[in-house]
Amino acid sequence: MSTRALLELQNLSTHYVSAKGRRVVRAVEDVSLRVAAGETLGIVGESGSGKSTLALSILRLLPPAARIPSGRMLFEGEDLLQKSDAEMRRVRGKRIAMILQDPMASLNPLFTIGDQVAEPIRVHEGATRASAWARARDLLKAVRIPSPQARLSQHPHEMSGGMRQRIVGAIGISCEPRLLIADEPTTSLDLTIQAQYLNLLRELQRAHGLALIFITHNLGIVAKMCDQLAVMYAGRVVEQGPVRQIFKAPAHPYTRALLSSIPRMSDGRQRLTAIDGQPPDLSALPPGCAFAPRCPSAFDACRAAEPPEIAGVANSRVRCWLAAPDAGRGKAGNGAL
Amino acid sequence: MARYITRRVAYSFLSLFLLSLTIFLFVRVTGDPTTLLVEPGASQADIDAMRERFGLDRSLWVQYASFVRSLVHGDFGQSFYYRTPVLELYLSRLPNSLLLALAAMAFSLLIGVPSGILAAVRVGRFWDRAGKVFSLLGLSLPSFWVGLVLILFFSVYLEWLPSSGSGTALHLLMPAFALGWYFAAAHMRLTRSSMLEVLGSDYIKLARLKGLPESLVIAKHAFKNALIPVLTLAGINLVIMINVAVVVETVFAWPGIGRLLYEGITFRDFPVVQAVVLLGGAMIVIVNLLIDILYAVIDPRIRLEA
Numbered sequence: 354m355s356t357r358a359l360l361e362l363q364n365l366s367t368h369y370v371s372a373k374g375r376r377v378v379r380a381v382e383d384v385s386l387r388v389a390a391g392e393t394l395g396i397v398g399e400s401g402s403g404k405s406t407l408a409l410s411i412l413r414l415l416p417p418a419a420r421i422p423s424g425r426m427l428f429e430g431e432d433l434l435q436k437s438d439a440e441m442r443r444v445r446g447k448r449i450a451m452i453l454q455d456p457m458a459s460l461n462p463l464f465t466i467g468d469q470v471a472e473p474i475r476v477h478e479g480a481t482r483a484s485a486w487a488r489a490r491d492l493l494k495a496v497r498i499p500s501p502q503a504r505l506s507q508h509p510h511e512m513s514g515g516m517r518q519r520i521v522g523a524i525g526i527s528c529e530p531r532l533l534i535a536d537e538p539t540t541s542l543d544l545t546i547q548a549q550y551l552n553l554l555r556e557l558q559r560a561h562g563l564a565l566i567f568i569t570h571n572l573g574i575v576a577k578m579c580d581q582l583a584v585m586y587a588g589r590v591v592e593q594g595p596v597r598q599i600f601k602a603p604a605h606p607y608t609r610a611l612l613s614s615i616p617r618m619s620d621g622r623q624r625l626t627a628i629d630g631q632p633p634d635l636s637a638l639p640p641g642c643a644f645a646p647r648c649p650s651a652f653d654a655c656r657a658a659e660p661p662e663i664a665g666v667a668n669s670r671v672r673c674w675l676a677a678p679d680a681g682r683g684k685a686g687n688g689a690l
Numbered sequence: 691m692a693r694y695i696t697r698r699v700a701y702s703f704l705s706l707f708l709l710s711l712t713i714f715l716f717v718r719v720t721g722d723p724t725t726l727l728v729e730p731g732a733s734q735a736d737i738d739a740m741r742e743r744f745g746l747d748r749s750l751w752v753q754y755a756s757f758v759r760s761l762v763h764g765d766f767g768q769s770f771y772y773r774t775p776v777l778e779l780y781l782s783r784l785p786n787s788l789l790l791a792l793a794a795m796a797f798s799l800l801i802g803v804p805s806g807i808l809a810a811v812r813v814g815r816f817w818d819r820a821g822k823v824f825s826l827l828g829l830s831l832p833s834f835w836v837g838l839v840l841i842l843f844f845s846v847y848l849e850w851l852p853s854s855g856s857g858t859a860l861h862l863l864m865p866a867f868a869l870g871w872y873f874a875a876a877h878m879r880l881t882r883s884s885m886l887e888v889l890g891s892d893y894i895k896l897a898r899l900k901g902l903p904e905s906l907v908i909a910k911h912a913f914k915n916a917l918i919p920v921l922t923l924a925g926i927n928l929v930i931m932i933n934v935a936v937v938v939e940t941v942f943a944w945p946g947i948g949r950l951l952y953e954g955i956t957f958r959d960f961p962v963v964q965a966v967v968l969l970g971g972a973m974i975v976i977v978n979l980l981i982d983i984l985y986a987v988i989d990p991r992i993r994l995e996a
Binding site for chain 2: 412414442443445446447453455459461462464472521524
């Protein structure tokens with residue numbers, strides 16, 4: 354990749370440690386990712402695969418039980434893990450913003466829209482109330498809220514769900530961040546509003562040149578929105594690379610299973626495949642590859658040791674022994690799913 | 691909605707009717723008031739004359755019927771002891787009770803709300819544990835004991851505060867503390883749980899994601915939301931404080947309605963006891979009725995059930 358990374362995670366791990374330290378849940382384990390300026394990275398995986406923990410790790414807003422035992426998070430060349438709490442506060446909302454899973458509940462019911470949209474501008478840029486509110490009005494206009502001036506002095510309960518969603522988007526871009534993390538921002542919306550919102554996010558991204566990390570379990574959204582894709586399973590990134598490359602030739606059996614579980618309008622002949630078994634307990638992982646117990650192509654090496662990240666075609670990387678040049682492919686049969 | 695309110699009002703009247711019957715019979719179990727009112731060595735004829743004057747010679751049911759008949763006309767009768775209308779007595783003492791309740795409420799909120807917030811913000815840590823001990827003490831130490839300890843310390847030992855009476859702000863301090871003590875603990879516990887719930891909400895997460903300093907997140911975004919249920923409870927508690935201050939008012943000789951009730955019981959002054967208990971009951975019934983109606987206005991499911 355020739356472009357300089359805006360955000361680069363190097364071997365990042367995030368663990369939840371129980372009160373007495375006896376149970377350790379490895380929610381994120383040894384994750385390395387990069388996002389270039391203006392690019393969109395999609396992160397997909399089942400619930401509990403560590404997507405949201407990864408997002409909150411980047412902003413360092415984890416619950417008290419969480420620890421980041423290892424790794425580096427380079428953002429514009431600075432390691433976010435080395436920053437003090439006060440320095441981190443100046444990053445949040447200003448250089449990295451995030452939209453939460455349920456934007457409907459993200460607005461404080463007791464304060465006006467104007468107050469809540471203008472708040473980060475006042476805190477980060479020391480703007481006066483009047484100028485911050487003028488900016489807030491422009492932001493509402495940018496996210497297509499009709500009669501923005503009147504909306505500023507209204508409260509969240511006076512708005513529809515789709516409008517509140519766009520207001521949360523406006524708060525996200527209010528300080529012109531370089532990176533916006535969207536954690537399943539459309540799951541609570543119906544399909545037409547979902548499509549409108551995704552288009553709006555794309556437009557904002559183009560207009561402001563911001564990088565987007567899109568966390569979702571909807572591969573259709575990934576295909577529409579993202580340039581790069583990272584697939585998470587049990588806290589690890591099992592496969593990453595350009596979206597087109599992965600959709601064309603998924604290298605990891607889990608990715609293949611995910612892709613074949615999307616219903617397609619075009620060919621009705623193929624049956625949908627479900628993935629057998631349950632995701633593993635993150636506090637008691639099997640010794641080898643975490644996906645091995647559910648993997649139709651697993652062989653001895655998979656249960657013995659964890660596969661390393663192996664470079665593939667077109668900057669893609671995969672964590673699977675099948676991709677290793679001499680890992681006893683013969684024993685795995687033809688590796689077909 | 692109209693049907694629901696009618697039913698609630700009917701229930702309220704039923705409660706008050708049962709309360710009037712109970713208190714009417716209970717005071718008469720305590721004994722004959724005339725023995726306390728006549729001069730020592732009075733003849734049986736004097737006692738009989740006094741019984742007749744107060745209508746105590748009639749049968750219980752006749753007495754009750756005439757009591758209810760007067761009540762309907764807003765007449766609570768004459769005090770046996772003071773020989774003045776009971777309602778006048780009651781109204782002359784009510785401002786003192788209100789003053790004491792307001793001071794106790796101010797104290798309970800001043801202590802309860804900040805300590806509840808501190809406990810929630812530092813959940814599981816030192817201040818939260820200290821708060822738990824405080825609320826346990828607040829809810830379990832009886833107010834007469836707190837009052838006596840206060841008198842012992844501040845009046846007897848330090849000689850800073852007057853031990854009884856009313857008139858100055860200094861007189862108000864200890865009774866307000868003794869009465870507010872329990873409520874401070876109750877308000878602290880509710881503030882803590884309400885604050886914890888708010889702190890777990892998405893809008894607090896978003897406030898932190900905006901990069902706001904933690905002090906602003908707590909003081910602006912969390913505080914106001916957490917306070918709503920606390921203020922609702924405080925409103926109800928104010929009415930309760932006016933009516934449960936009997937022990938505290940007696941310990942500190944505070945001339946409120948609680949002390950009036952205590953005197954009424956001591957002198958077997960039946961009309962006074964009946965009036966204080968019934969009016970206190972009416973206040974609480976009315977507050978509950980208002981809350982029931984407000985809930986029905988807010989939550990349509992309650993309306994349908996009725």
